[in-house]
Amino acid sequence: MELRIDTLACGYRRRPVIRNLTVAPLAQGKVVALLGPNAAGKSTLLKGLAGLLPATGSARLGETDLIGLAPRARAKLLGFMPQVIPDGVELTVFESLIASLQAIGAVNGAQAADRAAAALSRIDILPLAMRKLSDLSGGQKQLVSFAQAIAGNPALLCLDEPTSALDPRHQLSVMARARQLAAEGALVIIVLHDLALAARWADEILVLKDGALYAQGAPAAVIDSRMLAEVYSVDGHAERNAAGHLTVHLNGAVL
Template sequence: MSGLSLNHLNVGYGRRPVLRDLSLPLIRPGEVTVLAGPNAAGKSTLLRAIARLAPATGEIRLDGEDLRSLSAAARAKKIGFMPQTLPSGAALSVLETVIAALRAGQAVEGGRPGQRAMEVLTRLGIEQLALSDLDQLSGGQRQMVSLAQAIVRDPRLLLLDEPTSALDLARQVRLLGELRRIAAEGRVVLAVLHDLALAARWADRIAILHQGGLYAFGPPAEVLTPVMLAEVYGVRARVETCSQGHLMVQIDSEIAAAVSSDLNAHV
């Protein structure tokens, strides 16, 4: 079966469960699937479990193959993981960090890792940063370098944790457009996004996580509803279509705050 399948996952840290018996519909290649939900819903934890960076029980399969049975090197060939932030303190240039990511888990064809790394930096529009020290970059620049590290090995599965959080508007469009192109090349793309407006615009499917499980899964128009926003996020909101035909999420108020105001008015 082509794609990423997750069945009966239990993920936690010590005695603290985060996700309980979580199953998702097949996450298909060729599409961008977004994980969304309130804080502490388990979005980042799920990505880490798929990448074998967090302990989990249950079934995680990519194209029918059990990812947990693979060696670290074999997983590195198949999975590209973009964390929320790159670790600091690395005394390396951007080019060196991307070459290091390329060499993780595989031999470089033709023995030209520098050329491959530069191709990826150029694809993302950050080739001018190649010789810059990683620790001298802005947060947004570091995120773009992190994406370069994640895609340089041409992975089958791309996992991204809040890839747009430090980017300006133009870089957000560039990055999300690149994710659509990567998916269109036949890859599986799974990204955590807090911004529901971006998810509505760029995702093919959205999975809403809530209280340790799956609340909803499907196209943005089916998932992003006033009822979901009230029950999961605790807000009164409208979901409308703009003049270009794109979904827009308009938040009107926090439900708890509105209820509190109503109570105070009757005291």
Template structure:
């Protein structure tokens, strides 16, 4: 069989997900999101599986970060709703949302002079109040987050003295210290070398094993396949496929998302898809 014939032999099939039937605390209903006058997501129905790692993939500008912002209410919905335990986020107090949903954006900024430990302590703010000040539980959460991100040796260093990768790990530790059941991470490995990127992704998997629900945006499709329990393929603000990576990732999906012809191998250790790019499709180069 020729390679071209092989590439077109397996049209991708979305694994149906009925939001009404999915075990999910966080879901959307006919969600509409926009930046200014430009609508990015329109009419999206989505349910995030509980206690699984969900990875959102898709080409640049398809709406991945926009969708995370909508799920965290950092980007207000223009229509439809985001529901947490059946309640619309727009009707919930910010502090209550922050106890359930943690969000780490792509570009986070901290005040000058802040140490790593200071930053991680900020993750405990949603748990503070007039009648609840700093506690032993808060101290434990900070220490566990520093350990998880391998930052104890850097805990008293100012953030501005760290490398980009070290700062990214500090922000991730802050999100971990927040101890929210749902954790949204927008490209959490973008500034990390291979070793620290693997540490972060293994940390994400361990959080899911502990009962939390991590949702990540990742650019590398092979990495996403390895670490995702549930994958959402996004294009032009719409879901074109979702389900376990082994069920939805094939050459047709790669072509649809990225305009690239590919061969799909199987990771011999993990059994997950490995994407081997071959060439840009002629239609993509002419677009």
């Protein structure tokens, strides 16, 4: 099953952001990093796929077009992790996962509890289960949001900056979990600002600039000095390190 995005447009009522976006098919079992500078349309694209912003065009996951799909039906196929969990939520972590599962009608009460516990265990945050969301740090909330997104075992997982509030250890842990989910068959699309994480962990890169597709392909083919200059206005390059991993070196801003 593939995700095929064709002439997709989405944005806000008075400010369209993504216009006529078409990308080559994205296969399940892959980690796709969505890159681009601030305001390039990365979060807007994920929100459009998730049904959180109005969208037109086509985004077909297998035979199902996500655009216009009923919210509950879409949520069974697509797990979405926002940048932040809203403040003031007095549910416990465990209750929040059960609520997210019940909202999509994925399982009944007993099964929801089992699946919620499994998701928390998978992200290594089961000890947080009885803590209130309002008492957690930003990084802990981010890990809970990740657990909420994967609890329903979606075929398509959209993660919006899942590592932005995390320390290096937890950044690597989240990326390793994303790779594991892809190995189990999910298509994982991750918005990242950290080019080093994208280069190290992604199978494929999508680069957006001004709401349009700038480049698509393997990390080594996409992350180069020209892209860094034209998209990010920085002087830099990518190269393989001694372990064979692609690394990104930034020297300074292009004035």
